[in-house]
Amino acid sequence: MKSHIAIAAVLVAALAAPVAAQEQRPAATATAAAPVTIKVQLVLARYQGEKKIASLPYTLNIVPDERNRNMGRGNVRLGTQVPITTMSRPAGGDGNSPLVPTVNYRDVGTNIDCFVYVLDDGRYKVDLTIEDSSVDTGPGASASASNPSFRSFRTNASLLLRDGQSAQHSTATDKVSGDVWKVDVTLNVVK
Secondary structure: OHHHHHHHHHHHHHHHHHHHHHHHOOOHHHHOOOOOEEEEEEEEEEEEOOEEEEEEEEEEEEOOEHHHOOEEEEEEEEEEEEEEEEEEOOOOOOOOOOOEEEEEEEEEEEEEEEEEEEOOOOEEEEEEEEEEEEEOOOOOOOOOOOOOOEEEEEEEEEEEEEOOOEEEEEEEEOOOOOOEEEEEEEEEEEO
16 A cells, blocks of 8 residues: 555655646746838939939838748739731731731830848848830931830849938949939838
């Protein structure tokens, strides 16, 4: 009988030990930081010499995710499709077949992909890919509506910014028109 009491005492002590260990653990969620929103503002500007001829502002609000290496992302897709008429012979026709108009469409507009990484030192790494295209209506552009000329600009680079800081992401000169493209970026933490 004494052995049964001893075994019961050992079992009670063994079952109580994990409960005591669980009670001593600190709460894991007490140190988790609240998510923040990062506002990335960028301006695509085009200049002819010193004269600004276009200024296109964009704003992306991004929430970095701790589960994804403190990275957040956002994108913009803005544009239209431009019809382009071409003349071709029908499939299966011979060389004497009449030309038939065919309409194809080309996307023009702005595409922006933005990734923001929260760094440990209070800075943010901003990876931007920007692509802008439009129908060229400037001097020397094709006057035909069925055969328009297109202008395009594409840049991909990274910036290290702090809250409230601005920087120039990129600058490029169009070798046909001489226009200068500039991309300025501002980062703000929304509180």
